Amino acid sequence: MASPSVENKAAPGAPFYTPAQEPPAGTALDPATAPTLFQPLKIRDLILPNRFVVSPMCQYSAHDGHLTDWHFAHLSKYAIHGVGLTIVEATSVLPNGRITPQDSGLWQDSQIPPLKRIVEFFHSQGQKVGIQLGHAGRKASTLAPWLGHHGTVASKEHGGWGDNVWSASGIPVxxxxxxxxxxxxxEDIKELVQGFRDAARRALEAGFDTIEIHGAHGYLITEFLSPVTNKRTDAYGGDFEGRTRLLFEAIAAVREVIPASMPLLLRISVTEWMEHTGEPSWTVEDSIRLAKLLPAAGVDLLDASSAGNSEDQKIDVHPYYQIDLAGKIREALRKEGINLLIGAVGFITNAEMARSIVQEGKKEATGSTGHDAVEETAEALATLPRLMSAQQLGVEVKWPNQYHRAGWKKGEKL
Structure with missing residues (x-):
């Protein structure tokens, strides 16, 4: 009797052969018993198999804004390691918005193909991928960090544009x-907003599943939000409405280009950590006020980071210092019944910590840190090695087909 034929099914739509990953790596085999960290998350029409997110990581390795094989190698490993969502590094919407001359860009169509190659690989593995769009503002035109002191200006000889660096006001870092x-x-602001619109269109052409606007870490949008760096007297300065105007125009520009089914993410610095100066600065209270306005503007998830806009900042560093900020925003929104997903970032270094941060309906003390309990939500996101985390938490997950014999046995010590 002849044996039945067994097809090594190809991934649908991939421009090369690769076996279909059904379900994708990192998917809990029994979601009903898995912790929230390993349960799916739906954001508009985007469904993530788990709550792990790889944050954007600048590589300073692009050629005139075009990503290279380095970026493909750097990012593709996350596609096979079971990450729910990977976000491509900060990508400038204008040439003068790069942090260094070797930063990623999406201001021209020729920059689409290398990004599309990365997207196609992620999709061939059944995984989701997004891109962060932004402008470096007054932190632009510097050398790669390994070439000198942080903030060293790149000369024109080395591709810099120190004479064309923008900020909200003419205040240097x-x-x-x-x-x-x-x-x-x-006119610059008009060009910038159009840059966001055009970059979003190109991101769609490359096939990305989501877009994140970079409004954190002292880059251009942060510089407009903050009274420390925004001393303008026109419509883009002054009070809260004026200082947030550019951000909302950028959000509107991206939202009008992308389909209603696609989620839009925003990263901000929740606080500048400048309260000690006694002068006006961007604070947690400002971020809460902003967060309440985001759903109506079309933002689906707020990625809560902090700092980066002044060298005089004084950060209260402890393992949960950023997570506590995310928790404060989420708590304020919940009290008013506002539905906005919150991303938690920073120092999430072990599986149990990640589990406790996102565990729905449960609060856990932060242990030996001595700080308040972490606000835990089903919507929080964490970055950590995915498959190892599953093993440490006793969750059985799907491995890539090609690695199916490499998985740890349940309960096996690492």
Whole structure:
């Protein structure tokens, strides 16, 4: 009797042969018994198999804004390691918005193909991938960090544009490094918003599943949000409405290009950690006020980071310092019945910590840190080695087909 034929099924739609990953790696085999960390998350029409997210990581390795084989090798490993969502590094919407001359860009169509190659590989593995769009503002035109002190200006000889660095106002990061910025004109702002719109269109053409707007870490949108760096007297400065105007225009520009089915993410610095100066700065209270406005603007998830806009910042560093900020925003939104997903970031270094942060309906003390309990939500996201975390938490997950013999046995010590 002849044996039945067994097809090594190909991944649908892939431009090359690779076996179909059904379900994708990192998917809990029994979601009903898995912790929230390993349960699916639906954001508009995007469904993530788990709550792990790889945050954007600048590589300073692009050629005129075009990603290279380095980026493919760097990112593709996350596609096979079971990450729910991977976000491509901060990608500038204009040439002068790069942190270094070797940053990723999406200001011209020729930059689409290398990004599309990365997207196609992720999709061939059944995984989701997004891209972060932004502008470096007064932190632009610096050398890669391994070439000198942080903030060293790149000369024109080395591809820099120190004479065309923008900020909300002409206030430099520091007197002894970074370029001296010029205050962006209304025409510059118009060009920037159009840059977000065009970059979003190109991101769609590349096939990305989601877009994140970069409004954190002292880059251009942060510089407009903060009274520390925004001293403008026009419609883009002054009060809260004026200082948030650019952000909402960027959100609107991206939202009008992407389909209603696609989620839009936003990363901000929840606080500048500048309260000690006694001068006005961007605070947790400002972030809560902003967060309440985001759902109506079309933002689906707020990625809560902090700091980066002043060298005078004083951060209260402990393992949960960023997670506590995310928790404060989520708690304030819940009290008013506002539905906005919150991403938790920073120092999430072990599986149990990640599990406790996102465990729905449960609060856990932060242990020996002595700080308040972490606000745990089903919507929080964490970055950590995925398959190892599953083993440590006793969750059986799908491995890539090609690695199916490499998985740990349940309960096996690592």
């Amino acid at each position: 520091a007197d002894d490094k970074y370029a001296k910025p010029k205050a962006a004109t209304l």
